[in-house]
Amino acid sequence: MSSPKNGFYRQEITKTLWEVRDRYRDLQPVGSGAYGTVCSAVDRRSGTKVAIKKLYRPFQSQILAKRAYRELRLLKHMKHENVIGILDVFTPDVTLEKFNGFYLVMPFMGTDLSKIMKHEKLSEDRIQFLVYQMLKGLKYIHSSGIIHRDLKPGNLAVNEDCELKLVWVYFVFLLQILDFGLARHTDAEMTGYVVTRWYRAPEVILNWMHYTQTDCSSKETHHFYPVVKDFVPYFWYSDLDQLTEIMKITGTPSQDFVQKLKSQDAKNYIKSLPKVQKKDFASVLKHASPLAVNLLENMLVLDAEERVTAAEALMHPYFEPIHDPEEEIEAEKYDDTFDNMDLPLDEWKREFSFKNGQLERPSQNKNILLC
Structure with missing residues (x-):
């Protein structure tokens, strides 16, 4: 084995050689x-x-x-x-x-929201602060034209100061919003299979290969649907089970909603269901403040076109004590032209070139130095 490159050292970690x-x-x-x-x-x-x-x-x-x-x-x-x-x-x-x-x-970051929720009861102020940070991050990534397909507490990294980051990489580990491998710029090939079932939006389940930016990005708040999971005492074993439970809370969708569906199977399934009235959220969320309940009702709308966006949610009165427009910034559009290459x-x-730790387009030199 050759010696490490100057400025690097080697260490074996869990039977894997690292050279850093x-x-x-x-x-x-x-x-x-x-x-x-x-x-x-x-x-x-x-x-x-x-x-x-x-x-x-x-x-x-x-x-x-x-x-x-x-x-x-x-x-x-x-x-x-x-x-x-x-x-x-x-x-x-x-x-x-x-x-x-x-x-x-x-x-x-040190931990994630899933672990925090398992080990401690969050105060109203802390919940407000965490959700506000999450929405700021979502507004930013949505404005760039990117969506996050597996947003869940385990992908929300939190540090000891209660600062939150959305994490994206090809696998989930206990740090920030870490799933950029599953995060994709909107395209016509997206399916729901990469999304943890509890966190799939209804439109993902219903449309599968017809997943559009309207469905999940500009109107995306599908990450809030896990709240519905807490309303029922058992796990769902299929997507249709989950959809049925969601509709027990949101009510049977209107005929206008059904007509928007691209899948005939989805239309037939919805039409086969018994009519269910929307639940009173305040009676379900008995310990939440009225403003929190109202915000949640706007997030848990079955029709994605009617559902509140992250940017709109930030303007809700629930966040008035901490709302800061200067922090709610938007991103430059993400250039995804290489996705078709x-x-x-x-x-x-x-396509990879490193200079002082920064990615740059390489020159045509086949022996380009990667440093």
């Missing part, structure tokens, strides 16, 4: 998934704790290379305090021919 920059020390395993593994580390330059992700074989196939490129592009595009972004990206490989992988460095592996590698 000298500035990152005290590596500790955090989690792993289908596409990579994550360690925490201390950045000696800043003295802060960071999360470092190592992708598994990103250039094993064209599909994996494209996913890796998308993840890096998405992370670089996100520049918002409530959305996971990237602090550094590096590779120990020195030429394009030897370029086999890279590392992503992100903020380390089908390149050989060598060409995908050429």
Whole structure:
């Protein structure tokens, strides 16, 4: 085995060899998934704790290379305090021919909303603050034309100061909103299968391959549907079970809603259901404030075209004590033209170039230095 590149060192972690920059020390395993593994580390330059992700074989196939490129592009595009972004990206490989992988460095948050909810009862003020931060992050990513397809408490990272970030990577680990691998710019090929069932919007279940930006991005608040799960005493075993439970709360949809559905099977299913009246949310959410109940009712509207958007929800009176328009910023539109590209592996590698930790378009030099 050759010596580490100058400025790097090697360490074996859970039977995997890591070769990272000298500035990152005290590596500790955090989690792993289908596409990579994550360690925490201390950045000696800043003295802060960071999360470092190592992708598994990103250039094993064209599909994996494209996913890796998308993840890096998405992370670089996100520049918002409530959305996971990237602090550094590096590779120990020195030429394009030897370029086999890279590392992503992100903020380390420490825990996620799912764990917090399991171990403590959240006060009204804390709930208000967490939901406000989540909506700010959602407004930002939606404004860029990007959607998050598996937004759930486990993908909402929180630090000790109750600061929240939406996390996106190819697998979920216990840090911020971390699922950029599942987050996609809107396209006509999206299905609901990647979305944890409890967190699927009704339109995802009903339309599957007809998932549009109207369904899930500009009007997307499908991440609030897990609230319905807490209204029933058992788990759902199928999407239709879930849909039935949702409608026990929201009521049977109108004929206008049914006509909007693109799937004839979905139309037939809705028509076959017995008529159910919408529940009084205040009677279900007995311990929530009237403003919180009203906000939730606006979020849990079956028709996505009538459902409140993240931007609209931020204007709700529930957030009046903490509402700050200057913090509710929008993003630049995300350029997804590369999503339609089908390149050989060598060409995908050429799309990556590192200079001082920043992704740039490489030159045509086949021996480009990746530093």
